Amino acid sequence: MNDSASTPPATPPASPRSHARPPARRPRVRAPELTGRGGWLNTGGEALTLGALRGKCVILDFWTFCCVNCLHVLDELRELEERHRDTTVVVGVHSPKFVHEAEHSAVVDAVERYGVEHPVLDDPDLATWKQYAVRAWPTLVVIDPEGYVVAQHAGEGHVHAIERLVGELEAEHAAKGTLRRGDGLGAPPAVAGGAPPEPAATSLRFPGKALALPDGGYLVSDTTRHRLVELAADGETPVRRIGSGERGLADGGPDSARFNEPQGLTLLPGGRHALVADTVNHALRRVDLETGEVVTAAGTGAQWWQGAPDEGRAREVALSSPWDVAWFEGRVWIAMAGVHQLWTYDPEADTVRAAAGTTNEGLVDGPAPQAWFAQPSGLAVTPGRLWIADSETSALRWLARTDSTDGTDGTDGTDDFTVHTAVGTGLFDFGHRDGPAEQALFQHPLGVTALPDGSVAVSDTYNHALRRYHPGTGEVTTLATDLREPSGAVPAPDGDGTDIVVVESARHRLTRLRLPDEAVRVAAAAHRTQRAATDVAPGDLRLDVVFQPPPGQKLDDRYGPSTRLVVSATPPELLADGAGEGTELSRQVRIAERAGATEGVLHVSAMAASCDEADASEYPACHVHQQDWGVPVRVSPSGASRLPLVLAGLDG
Numbered sequence: 001m002n003d004s005a006s007t008p009p010a011t012p013p014a015s016p017r018s019h020a021r022p023p024a025r026r027p028r029v030r031a032p033e034l035t036g037r038g039g040w041l042n043t044g045g046e047a048l049t050l051g052a053l054r055g056k057c058v059i060l061d062f063w064t065f066c067c068v069n070c071l072h073v074l075d076e077l078r079e080l081e082e083r084h085r086d087t088t089v090v091v092g093v094h095s096p097k098f099v100h101e102a103e104h105s106a107v108v109d110a111v112e113r114y115g116v117e118h119p120v121l122d123d124p125d126l127a128t129w130k131q132y133a134v135r136a137w138p139t140l141v142v143i144d145p146e147g148y149v150v151a152q153h154a155g156e157g158h159v160h161a162i163e164r165l166v167g168e169l170e171a172e173h174a175a176k177g178t179l180r181r182g183d184g185l186g187a188p189p190a191v192a193g194g195a196p197p198e199p200a201a202t203s204l205r206f207p208g209k210a211l212a213l214p215d216g217g218y219l220v221s222d223t224t225r226h227r228l229v230e231l232a233a234d235g236e237t238p239v240r241r242i243g244s245g246e247r248g249l250a251d252g253g254p255d256s257a258r259f260n261e262p263q264g265l266t267l268l269p270g271g272r273h274a275l276v277a278d279t280v281n282h283a284l285r286r287v288d289l290e291t292g293e294v295v296t297a298a299g300t301g302a303q304w305w306q307g308a309p310d311e312g313r314a315r316e317v318a319l320s321s322p323w324d325v326a327w328f329e330g331r332v333w334i335a336m337a338g339v340h341q342l343w344t345y346d347p348e349a350d351t352v353r354a355a356a357g358t359t360n361e362g363l364v365d366g367p368a369p370q371a372w373f374a375q376p377s378g379l380a381v382t383p384g385r386l387w388i389a390d391s392e393t394s395a396l397r398w399l400a401r402t403d404s405t406d407g408t409d410g411t412d413g414t415d416d417f418t419v420h421t422a423v424g425t426g427l428f429d430f431g432h433r434d435g436p437a438e439q440a441l442f443q444h445p446l447g448v449t450a451l452p453d454g455s456v457a458v459s460d461t462y463n464h465a466l467r468r469y470h471p472g473t474g475e476v477t478t479l480a481t482d483l484r485e486p487s488g489a490v491p492a493p494d495g496d497g498t499d500i501v502v503v504e505s506a507r508h509r510l511t512r513l514r515l516p517d518e519a520v521r522v523a524a525a526a527h528r529t530q531r532a533a534t535d536v537a538p539g540d541l542r543l544d545v546v547f548q549p550p551p552g553q554k555l556d557d558r559y560g561p562s563t564r565l566v567v568s569a570t571p572p573e574l575l576a577d578g579a580g581e582g583t584e585l586s587r588q589v590r591i592a593e594r595a596g597a598t599e600g601v602l603h604v605s606a607m608a609a610s611c612d613e614a615d616a617s618e619y620p621a622c623h624v625h626q627q628d629w630g631v632p633v634r635v636s637p638s639g640a641s642r643l644p645l646v647l648a649g650l651d652g
Contacts, residue, residue, distance in 0.1 A: 029149040031058075031141075032131035034091065038104050038122025041111050048091065048119055050147055055180025057088040057169050058143040059162065062134050064097050065110035066392065066444050066462075068321050068337045068375050069156045070138040072303065074114055075280060076159040080166070081118060086181050087170050092120035095129040097137065098430060098444050099527050100462035109485075109506050113206045113224055114261075115247075130532065135645060136629050142166070145173040145180065153648050155627035157305065161550030161648070203229060203238045204508045209324065209447065209488040210501065211265040211274060213289070216494050218501070218510065219274055221262040228262065228276065228287065233494055235501055235510040242292045249281045249301045254292030259285065264324030264379070264488075266332065268347060275332055275345075277322040284314075284322060284334070284345060298345050298352050303338065306607060306624045311353030314345060319352070324447075324488075326379035328386045329401075335376040335388065342368075342376060342388070342399065356399060356419055360566060360605050361628045363393040363426050371419035373397070374427060378447035378488060380456055387456050389445040395424020396448065396458055396469055422469055423476060426570055427630050428601060431526035432463045432478075440476035441526055442467065447488035451515070452497035459486040459502065466502060466513070480513050533632040535639035538593040542642040543567065543578075545585040545606040550648060553610040553623065562609035567602070574600040574633075585647075591635055604629045606647050 031050055040047055050058070061077065063070035081090050094110075096102040102124035111120055123129060132141055132149075140158060142151040142165060151165055173179035206224040213219055216233040227243030240254065248258035260280035268275055268286070275297060276285045283299030298314035299322075309317050321338030325345075332345040333355070341357030356368035357376075364372035376397075378389030388397040402416040423440045431441035445467075447459030455470040457479060466479040466486060485506035492499035492512060502511045545565060561583035569575040578589025585606060607626040627647050 031143045031147050031149050032128070034060075034093070034121050035127050035131075036093070036121045036123030036125070037127070038094070038102075038107065038124050041108065041120040041122065042117060043119045048121070050143070053089055053091075053143075054147055055145050055173075055178065057084070057145060057166050057173075059088065059090045059166075060132070060141040060143065061090060061092045062095050062129060062132070062137065062139040062141070063092055064095055064101055064137050065107070065114065066098055066101060066375075067137045068323075071114060071280075072156045072321070072338065073138045073140065073159075074116060076156065077118075080159055080163050084163070084166055084170075087179060088166055090118040092116060092118060093128050094120055094122050095126050095134070095137070096124055098462050100443060100464075106485075106506075109206075115224070135631060136627060142169075144169050145178045151648075152646050153625075154629070154646055155625065157623070157625060158550070158648065160623060161553065164550065164552050202236070202509050203231075204510075206505050206508065207487070207503050207510075208261075208263040208279075208505065209265055209277075210490050210503050210510060211267065212490045212493040212501075214267075214271050218490070219265055219287075219289075220503070220510065221265060221276065223261050223263060223279075223505075226259045226261060228259070228265075231510065235512060240292065242287060242294065247280075249278070249283065249296070251285075251295045252293070254294070257285075257294035259294075264322070264326075264335065266325045266327055268327070268332075275325050277325050277334065279321050279323055279337075282319045282321060282338070284319070284325065284332075297347070306359070306626050310343075312351065314350050314352045317352050319343070323375075323377045324379045326381050326386065328379075328381045333379060333386055335379050337375045337377050337391075340373045340375060342373070342386075355415075356417060360603075361392065361427070362568075362570075362603055362630075363390070363395055363397075363421060363424060365397075365419050365421050367402070368399060368417040368419055373419075378445065378459065380448040380450045382450045382454060382456065387448045387450070389448040389458060390424065391444050391446055391461070393424050393427055394430035394442045394444055396422045396442065396445070396456070397424070398422060422471070426601070428632065429526070430462075431524070432460070432465065433524040433526055434467075434476050434478055435524075437469065437474045437476055440469075443527075447486065447503070449489040449491070449500065451491065451500075457489055457500060459488055461485050461487055461505075466500070479515060483507075483511065533599060533634040534643065535636040536591055536633045536643065537637060537639040537641050538591050538635050540641060541578075541589050541591050543587045543589055543602075543604060544642060544644045545604070545608075545647050546644055547585055547606070547608045547625065547647040549610040550623075552613055554613045564605075564607040566605040569603065570601045574602070574635075591633075599632070599634045602629075602631045602633055602643070604631065604645060606645070608647060 107122045136154045140153045208221040208223040211219045218231045220229050222229045226247045230239040242254040243259045250258040263279045264277040274287045278285045284297045286297040299319040302318045304318040304320040322334045323337040324335040334343040336343045339359045340361045344355045345352045357373045360372050361374045362372040374392035377391040380387040386399045390397045402418045423437045430443040433441040442460045443462035445458045446461040449457040458467040460467045465481045486502050487505040488503040504511045566581045576590040576592040605628045
């Protein structure tokens, strides 16, 4: 989604110049009430009010379940919630991007799928989002025990700073007598206030991906139960389970190994070992299919952040939410959803490296290092091509060697690859429309599967459909509907090429389908993300990224600028001037005044570094804060001439 990060970089960062704001007293802004038509989850059916939360430190987490960066924040918050459960309440405000995410039953599923135990407000109309002037997923807002907003942080990686702020609030309000300890609003163990989870689980619970095994069975990532399940050829009968079922990162035998929400799988050459994208562990795990033994093949168990090495020995380089894996061109390719890139893992050399994508979020084709992706989540291979389900742009992309764009095997011994888009237009357009590829639409697809005839099947997750794209005709058709959040598929290993086995994640099962001779035709539907456009005046527009170092941190100018601002637009002609990269967090851009450039999206990517004040060493502990915004804008003579975007702090 709109991603952000914070971690000590590999080398001491330079510091921002004086454009970053000095520390200031926290402004007294009364927190708006929490409202949402969808109601509440994890509260026993009761509606929460800020009055009921008075006396507590409250952290509002504006999230949506399609967003990998939002999922990172859920994991970041777990330890903070536990350490401060006596004084602090986290409240999730589910603010949907996609049409499917506005369905209450889908939010109920997501709360269970991702183990969310704190109260969640289902806000399908973005009512509370608008009241808090939120512009990006995820955003965290801190409210003090007296009901005032004291901080806002866009993106992930801010929990270190928020926890320090919570400690300050605890001390301040304990002294004032306005802190209420105990009587916490801890969530009940099951989802309450929404429909009961439906349907009942089989031997799987929200499975992610499946791998067809040489013996005709299947290995399935049982994602919510943190394990793998081997099923017999019928796709239903459990043969064995690999992993203890407890969340964690531990190597060992099938009963003791631990995973953390595993997703994609692929066979390694020779067929004895499978490689698993262990998503929340930020690792690749190798499984011996004979013994069930699990070892960590790549990743450190920590999340990769900006500034960290992006190549090197496999066990010494951090990864970020690997979602799928596939063997292509003599190595394993990794859909690195957490940083909007493709990486590779070479088992022979025991190395990993970033191979495609800049880490900026969007849809940009071209040479692999310059391409932009948006949460790549599914991979498949046909001769000469690596297919990518690029979920946040609702796109089907493909990568090939630069000299083999016709799909032939043009191996020339180089690593020169190019990225192309088959279907998709950008971050905010989606729907269910068949026809020529340039007109077709998907909705957040998570999987892609190579079919025997050279076409590919797309697990069109939020449309609950299986779609097909044929490179020869350039046409998109619908193979099946009435699936429930399909997240992957494999050709049936015992079939004649006419059957496909689909992972129906929200029905907790594998479903075998006969590929139809003629495609299903569905009524066309096109959508845009329902976010209010910001009116901006034609001509000069001041972009200000508000960054205030978190409490206990400072800016350090010993190494030069440590900030970065990248600006672009869709369509590009929306910006007459000001696009590109620079080191200042403020920029004057020019909105086109000519006819036709009346609306679009401003893409803004900002990065800033801060260091702990208490560390007087030559290399203080430093943190990188990064966020991408896609801001829908409408050109209007009465529009604003300044656009503030909060990275950390409050816009005064």
